[in-house]
């Protein structure tokens with residue numbers, strides 16, 4: 001057994017990419033093997049004996065899994081033996097050479113070529129499993145009482161393990177035959193989509209061990225069935241930007257869609273939802289608590305899990321514990337919110353700016369080009385005789401800038417000169433215009449169109465009034481059409497294709513779900529042309545496009 005940190009040898013200049021020999025790692029019951037693999041290198045892991053799981057999803061025996069750009073843990077309930085092996089370097093699609101990210105990538109450092117690895121005996125897995133069993137009990141009780149299943153909110157500071165817990169609860173739920181709806185409210189990392197998106201996905205089957213949530217639904221072969229998320233675009237890293245005036249209504253819209261899905265789908269209704277949040281909301285920043293309150297209200301949260309923050313836990317208990325949920329049936333069924341404190345895993349890694357940038361770039365590349373790391377898992381499922389590299393064929397087209405309806409969010413707080421902020425151009429109108437335009441049918445929010453999301457921010461809300469300084473949703477939507485000539489800043493950014501018609505009112509564009517994304521490869525301002533990359537061929541649909549001007553960050557050189 002290795003001890004934390006002891007195997008972190010210094011990379012040497014003369015032996016930069018020495019391949020490490022295969023290593024066997026024996027784990028006793030209730031322990032986990034934590035490992036980090038840099039971008040640009042791969043590590044192969046095989047379960048030789050026993051049982052093991054990665055964030056709740058079981059590893060198949062004798063199956064080789066390939067990891068790259070990963071920080072994770074393989075846990076065993078009953079003991080297991082793993083074989084760890086350095087895989088090939090990958091540089092083509094990732095765009096990173098081994099050793100590039102963060103200046104400290106894997107150079108044959110630890111067992112099997114991991115950047116770092118060790119075995120840990122203390123883990124919060126029993127606590128997390130108990131949460132799952134408690135949720136199962138709540139699901140049964142809810143069914144008996146005619147209520148919706150638990151709506152779980154996961155809170156905690158950055159890198160506290162919120163997403164990992166969401167994966168564990170989702171995986172255990174799926175294993176118990178459930179179909180949780182997983183909601184990602186963190187725009188800094190995409191879930192089954194690119195960064196900058198808020199998504200909801202019904203998980204009926206297992207999570208991909210190698211890909212995690214995965215960054216996009218693939219049209220190529222995939223070792224696990226493809227999941228289709230409902231996607232909304234929020235082109236900023238910070239949900240609290242402009243007092244949350246842009247983020248808040250998008251959350252409401254997503255919540256409305258999720259509740260609509262719950263109302264229609266019995267499996268999802270019985271299972272409930274799991275909401276993962278951005279760490280910034282839990283870090284005591286101005287407006288954070290109001291936004292949490294908004295999410296709790298909109299998703300009618302019934303269980304709040306707080307990881308790694310005593311202070312936030314205490315605030316949540318004071319404000320919400322044992323208070324009625326905002327669900328319509330809460331009064332009739334006496335449904336109350338419970339607040340639970342959970343330990344942060346010692347394995348949680350602080351991911352620095354460089355690593356997160358690499359994660360995001362990788363998500364965007366995967367969206368357009370497919371996986372850059374050959375999946376050895378696919379071969380086990382007879383998708384191919386050898387490892388598969390799922391490559392997609394994105395399509396580049398040149399478009400007339402004037403034929404496009406591109407909109408940009410310009411929050412009133414930004415420098416008006418820089419962004420030519422013009423309040424007279426702000427859209428006004430019905431804040432809950434159902435959006436979706438002609439293509440609205442794909443939006444599963446077949447809810448009652450008269451149903452308005454609650455903005456009272458009521459349960460336990462002592463701070464609700466503090467949000468009143470923000471504009472009331474819909475009265476001013478800071479979405480402005482980008483005028484010609486084509487701005488050069490469009491290059492290397494993403495355009496979200498909404499389901500709204502090109503000239504829909506601003507609230508409709510904001511509230512429309514996303515069909516897909518275009519990447520702007522280059523801009524010819526003089527000729528008024530933009531060259532874009534689309535995930536599939538064919539004409540770019542005539543819809544309103546929302547510009548990710550500042551977020552997700554630029555991906556230079558995606559197209560050669």
Ligand SMILES: Nc1ncnc2c1ncn2[C@@H]1O[C@H](COP(=O)(O)OP(=O)(O)OP(=O)(O)O)[C@@H](O)[C@H]1O
Pocket residue numbers: 034035070071072073156157158159160161162163164165186189277278279280345346347348349350351
């Ligand atoms: N037990 C563990 N062993 C090793 N790595 C872990 C473990 N738990 C979490 N990690 C890793 O630590 C990092 C942070 O965890 P995670 O993404 O779950 O945190 P988070 O709270 O969701 O972060 P953020 O708020 O930034 O989204 C991730 O790379 C995750 O894979």
